[in-house]
Amino acid sequence: MPALLKRALFQVNDTPNERTSALSSVSNDGHYISIRAFVKPRSQAEEQFPFEWAFAGTNKDINVTKVKDGVVKQDFNFGFDVNVYLNIPNTHRGTVQTVWTNWDSGCIAEHGTVYPGGSDQPGVKFFELWQPVDPSKEDLVMVSSNTDTGKSIVFKTDSSSFQGLFIITGEWSQGYLAKSGESTLKGLNFIRTVEKSQKVETLFQYGVDSEKFPSPTSSVTKGDIVDSNGIKWEVIEAYQ
Amino acid sequence: MPALLKRALFQVNDTPNERTSALSSVSNDGHYISIRAFVKPRSQAEEQFPFEWAFAGTNKDINVTKVKDGVVKQDFNFGFDVNVYLNIPNTHRGTVQTVWTNWDSGCIAEHGTVYPGGSDQPGVKFFELWQPVDPSKEDLVMVSSNTDTGKSIVFKTDSSSFQGLFIITGEWSQGYLAKSGESTLKGLNFIRTVEKSQKVETLFQYGVDSEKFPSPTSSVTKGDIVDSNGIKWEVIEAYQ
Missing domain, CATH: 2.40.128.320 (Protein HRI1, N-terminal domain)
Incomplete structure (x- = not known):
């Protein structure tokens, strides 16, 4: 889970x-x-x-x-x-x-x-x-054991241009996107979002290419290729 | 607060x-x-x-x-x-x-x-x-700074029979009640409750006199004396 x-x-x-x-x-x-x-x-x-x-x-x-x-x-x-x-x-x-x-x-x-x-x-x-x-809650709710069986979606990109991973667990998503061969801060992008009452709130978004992450509200199935501002993300996991 | x-x-x-x-x-x-x-x-x-x-x-x-x-x-x-x-x-x-x-x-x-x-x-x-x-939430919601200005009610009892304190902060209450001069486990009583959707859930309740705590839903003002199964509790603080 x-x-x-x-x-x-x-x-x-x-x-x-x-x-x-x-x-x-x-x-x-x-x-x-x-x-x-x-x-x-x-x-x-x-x-x-x-x-x-x-x-x-x-x-x-x-x-x-x-x-x-x-x-x-x-x-x-x-x-x-x-x-x-x-x-x-x-x-x-x-x-x-x-x-x-x-x-x-x-x-x-x-x-x-x-x-x-x-x-x-x-x-x-x-x-x-x-x-x-609890990833299914919009607040940071402490749990003593994880029983969430909800949304778990993973997007991956791996090309000569960019490597990245974007993981949605419940209401929360986090991603990185790194420009291939750059090796400086300019090549790094990060994002963290939480969905509150059907509205995505971005907690931080870093990097010049940080508009290229998939949408946390994407409706996808495993194997899909999603284009986000020029980056092709493969859905490598999709439980919803 | x-x-x-x-x-x-x-x-x-x-x-x-x-x-x-x-x-x-x-x-x-x-x-x-x-x-x-x-x-x-x-x-x-x-x-x-x-x-x-x-x-x-x-x-x-x-x-x-x-x-x-x-x-x-x-x-x-x-x-x-x-x-x-x-x-x-x-x-x-x-x-x-x-x-x-x-x-x-x-x-x-x-x-x-x-x-x-x-x-x-x-x-x-x-x-x-x-x-x-956040004491105002029924879940254990992590907060980075406490801004709650909600309910804060304190009951105290101090007699030749019992000493006790019962504190309500937001949706959560905790109390102790100790029989005077007993000095054994038999004299000890504890309670922890949380109010979820206007319903009080008791998380634990310990001791033979643990029915003598005030109600977490009491509507009181400072200075009130509340009787709970024979114990007189004084309201020493009441913000609601």
């Missing part, structure tokens, strides 16, 4: 904090996108690019294995990773291994290690706490 | 977790009650008394001072504390000093130290993360 997770806490080493509005969308078939937008950018660089990080992938870009009841291992291979796209030095490359533990409260604790200096250098441990919210 | 805070995380020393559904109600005038109910009790003792902790107080039992923008010091003096009532050994007595820091995300980080072995013994640091929710 589609899921929407809001991050409550991000901790590297000993210091917990949460400076972003971070939402991860996971489709019914396991495609995913996570966008962490700064709530209050604190520098010119953060004003210019108000995202701590973003990544996305299809279900081929993640490997989930059960460890025991309430605990799963998730190895992320990131079809898209902002840091890789921008060639940011001293950031992790390759698979990130994480362990997800369900708490009684309903939150999910994610523990992992990244290797910004390379896999032969010491790793940096991180901890992220995720609160599941 | 009235506030309702849901705890996302409780950490003593190095191990974060959240085994409870913990909600703190804070009235418009600063009266408070916090009840942490185990979601999945794990022992016979926890089945019998499914609460990690509960405390409450009036605005005379707390001292709030501003440290700097986004940071306040809160010294809790607890009019009522389950551990004190039950004379549980190796639990803190007296004021608990805490520091509350607003995160950009809207969550509030509470750091403090308790002294279970007495103030001359080493303290135990704790960290709790609180997510503000």
Whole structure:
């Protein structure tokens, strides 16, 4: 079933904090996108690019294995990773291994290690706490277990011009669109929307090509090709 | 303004977790009650008394001072504390000093130290993360800043028979009622309710005297005395 997770806490080493509005969308078939937008950018660089990080992938870009009841291992291979796209030095490359533990409260604790200096250098441990919210609600409604069986639609584009993924879970949609071979901020586009009373509200929209995302209200079936301002998006999943 | 805070995380020393559904109600005038109910009790003792902790107080039992923008010091003096009532050994007595820091995300980080072995013994640091929710909504709707100006009603009872506090913030109410001089589980009563579409739903109700709480739908004014199954409750605050 589609899921929407809001991050409550991000901790590297000993210091917990949460400076972003971070939402991860996971489709019914396991495609995913996570966008962490700064709530209050604190520098010119953060004003210019108000995202701590973003990544996305299809279900081929993640490997989930059960460890025991309430605990799963998730190895992320990131079809898209902002840091890789921008060639940011001293950031992790390759698979990130994480362990997800369900708490009684309903939150999910994610523990992992990244290797910004390379896999032969010491790793940096991180901890992220995720609160599941009900994707079928227009508000951020905390839920202790995800039972939503509603809308889950995924659009993908992958050409010599652009790569992108746009995931609709319930009332919420998130997408990225990256210009091929650009590798600068100019090539990046992000969007997050929520549908409130049949009206789409855009929570953020970033990038010169951000008008090229599909409409969150598209009525589509799997296999459809949708044109949005010149970009051809393939519907790779459609539960409605 | 009235506030309702849901705890996302409780950490003593190095191990974060959240085994409870913990909600703190804070009235418009600063009266408070916090009840942490185990979601999945794990022992016979926890089945019998499914609460990690509960405390409450009036605005005379707390001292709030501003440290700097986004940071306040809160010294809790607890009019009522389950551990004190039950004379549980190796639990803190007296004021608990805490520091509350607003995160950009809207969550509030509470750091403090308790002294279970007495103030001359080493303290135990704790960290709790609180997510503000909208008390005017029947769902647990996350909010980044509290703007609710709605219902805030507080009932107090304090006699030779019972002490208790019952706080209504928006659609949510929480209360404790403790039999005077009993000091065992038999003397303890708790309640948490939420009003959904004009209908009161009881989320938990504990104790042999738990029918003596006021009605969450009471229409009252400050100074009223309300009788509920033999207990006289004084309305010490009433904004509606």
